[in-house]
Amino acid sequence: MRSIPSYAATKLSVLGLLSIGIWACGEANDGGTSSTGGGGPDGTTTSSAETTATVGSGGAATTGAGGATAGSTSSSSSSSSSASTAEASSSASGGETVGTGGDPAECVKGQTKGNQVAVIGESFIAATHGITQQIEKQAKANGSLAQSDRYIDNSVSGTTLANDQIPSQYRKAAENGMIKYVLMDGGGNDCLLRGDGDGALAAAESLFETMEKDNVEKVVYFFYPDPIGNNFSSLKSCLDTLRPKMKALCDGLTSPKCYWLDLRPTWNGHNEYTQDGIHPTSAGSIATGDAVWEVMKENCVAQ
Template sequence: MGTEARAFTRALRALLLVLAALLSFNCQSARDEPTGGETHFLQRCRDSATCGGSLVCACGVCTTPCDSAATCGSFPAATCAAPEASTCDERDRSYCEVSCALDAECAELSAEHRCADGRCRKGGASASTCAGEHAISANELVVLGDSFFAADHGTTAYLEELARSHGAISLGERYRDYSRLVGNTLAFLGAGIREQYAAAVAESAVRVVLMTGGGADVLLGSCEELSEDCPLLAAAAAEASALLQRMASDGVEQVVYVFYPDPFDAELRAEVGALRPLLERACKDSAAPCTWVDLRGVFTDHEASYLDAEGTIPTAEGARATAAELWSVISAGCIGQ
């Protein structure tokens, strides 16, 4: 396929994705909790008051003491285990625990549980767990990105729900979401993500940035030869580095860079895969503290229900899972609390 033909195909596909996003609306019932009605199991905590009526806060997580596996029978896949000596001072007792190697192994507990250091964990503690210097207002956290966030802004809405339920933001407070369906590239045909950031800064102070970027670049552009030297990928990575540097200069305290699951199209998947390490490196080398979040683990084995037909835009269920992963990251790190 020639360069012009590829460019036309990409542009047509991008247009169809925008139209699909504008027309899509998903309604889903709430996911049933499989943990016997106890929604706090293995949620990070500061004290037992945040663990509901039947669990205790032990070793920083809501659980229950046990003498045998039978005590833990009401919790899926739970066993009775001694806590790790390196993470807990309460080593004289055993507690119900769920071991894991992948996020998918925690899905039986709930959509919000993630695998962290070999143990399933849910979100973070209440906002009171974080020291006062981390406190920000909802208005000081901004969301930047392309159609992955902007299709229906569902990820931001679900993230706000989680933040309210944990006391991080108040009822009626909203994060500032500048993600959009068009004009949303890092560098190809303009710097749309930079423009979003500039608009956010012009409106009011920005202390925390949740962002994605690069997907629109590879969707609209192409590489004659797929490598790190491809001008399309190199330009996107260079712009990401420059934007992160500007954020550091502006005093942004935390950046969370969210990168996509694998799309279904083989050519697009290869380009996204080639761009991923370049942007991860930009995040790692950033002067502004930057946390890299790779969503592949969240979406693995759930692509059919979490992604649209093209594999580029999350469904409502996928947006909820993305928000749960983001909440797990930002609450555990006291980011934007």
């Protein structure tokens, strides 16, 4: 991540910090390998005026050029489990079937290849790629992903939904026409850099329409934990306003089916999950990855 200096430097640092964890990854390598974006906040077209912050595993922050990202989360396990109960009976292609209530016992394992799963978002994911790595670790232990396989992680620090950066991460992953599942966050930098939650919501609506045309089956949308520290009060306010709107959008989707995960219950009371107030440390990445994996298991996502 990027270090957060003062708050004059705070907004840039914050942006930076956020960008790191949430939006600073580089484009994924072919075959589903993830890579961090070297010099740019989004690996594509983020404004040089935006300072990127990146949090490494250990939570140390470093400031560089690029976009900043926000790391507040909101997708509760409870909401995801209730969603899985209500949204249970859908068949996934490739032999994965979900029975009533999404009972894992009725979900066929080992049918998903890494290049059928796209991970998109900003520095909350991209700073260390630790969240993606933890989900892959769980999938391999569960027999849902081959030991040598990887997901396509195109998350990039400093990126936003509204300027088409995160949507473009999806389109790049979908070039081979095989994406069936998407794991994502988004909206943090829209709030942090632009104060534009409504722009993020509109961009997400358009992105989901594209996924529907591409026959993507399921999406897990994990939303940020609450940022920690007075420096992030405006960010928290924007995320608090955006969260219920984005959840309503996700919950209302039928194609693709979307499962919402509010990360606040996972993170609350665990200040060790971040060292800059927004991006995950190694412990935070593991806890987040495990929470995402539980939603995936409950709803037969990429099993």
